[in-house]
Amino acid sequence: MPDKETTKKGPTVSFPLSSPRGTQDILPQEQKYWEYVTETAELFLRGWHFQPIELPIFEELALFQRAVGGDTDIVQKEMFELKVRGKGAHYALRPEGTASMVRAYIEHGMRSWPRPVKVFTIGPFFRYERPQAGRLRQFHQVDMEVFGSAAPITDVEVIYILHLLFRQLGLEDYVVHLNTLGVPKERKEYIKLLKDHYRRNKTKMCRDCKVRLTTNPLRLLDCKEEKCQQLANTAPRLLDHISEESKKHFDYVMNTLEQLQVPFQVTPGLVRGLDYYTHTVFEFVPKVVDGQAHATFASGGRYDLLVKELGGRETSAVGAAIGIERVVERIKEEGIELTVTDQPRIYIAQLGDQAKVVALQIMKELREADIPFAESIDRDGMQAQLKMADRLKVDWALILGQKEVIDSTVILRNMESGMQEVVDREKLVSELQRRLNLI
């Protein structure tokens, strides 16, 4: 093992020295945010009796095509397909969680589990697209699903749980955008009306919207161009064209969210990019003054037809996904302070070969006693080691040299006051526990 890093550059490398486009290394400094979100979410969901599931990160390509929708952008241009030897692209990295969840639900006969079936998973997801702010090729989500309830109170429950979770994380500056998509039949009829409206006003539309008219008409309502917004304001509203039943469902959701004091607003332009939604859809969006239209950090909705679509029995369901990177972004943005838990309390400084051996034995004991410590056992010289101790902001430094080894003692140095005392080795751990208030 060389004790210095190579001074000269190694042989010229031909492979890239950066993580693949759109991926990130989550470094130690970043971990505290990461763990804060994932651990809180996991505890929280378990508390609400959501059960954990681990799913493969790739599936048959056909599953996503069927579940997400063959015409959606996700399938059309963002699918991370896997080439398999000798076969075509049979697999794809998962772009979202619901498809796999539904597949697992059907495959393992969860319809016979006590209802509703509440499950969640946390992990990486993949979309092959150009990275930019808040958009990665590998990103991470908490995915939660509730199977077996058609009642609107379940839509409310999911939104409410998310809201409480974000509040617990300390987030405050957001609104829930809410909309209903009715059922496919209602939507289809409505889209016809919508297209008619826009066709009549084709001259007043922006170029993008002319494309949207054929590819994604519901998005027309969402356009930021001023002239298009005026058109959107006069456009027929889906709410006026859905059935009584659908309307009742949505009214219930709105009323109940209001009673629960969840901050929401109805956003007719909210349509979601996946085909499987019915009735309620929602997005948690930061209340930023300008731009940042797509900083949505959680979203979801009801999908009553998907289980059947994928070959199961008709089963109503509601689900949601939390974008971990985006939540972390919000936490930083809102300046939420995290308590660091991995801070070492002790630094072990040693002098001489004998002391190094004893130091390792002491570290073993500290570990067993759950006392977090830091060290640089390879280092010689007291000055350098105490500098380290100082930088690491430990409470105590243990000093261990020739003399202490012979006497079977350790010097305990308080890093704040500089006071030192000699402690018997056998009493070291209990002394530290007492001083660190660990017992």
Place this chain on the structure above:
RNA sequence: GCGGCUAUAGCUUAGUGGUAAAGCCCCGGGUUGUGGUCCCGGUGACGAGGGUUCAAUUCCCUCUAGUCGCCCCA
């Protein structure tokens, strides 16, 4: 898939048509077993390729990467 911007040490930046400076970080030292300030020293970089030129990190082109935006999404 399309467009804007950027590309100098691990990080943040400076600078020049003749191969480059600083701060932070890292390593060593400031008399031989003691930190926080300070002082001294050290390692370490012009994304890649091509062109113009006596000479390019500096000018031009291409590529690559990063970043931001469009589309769309977590």
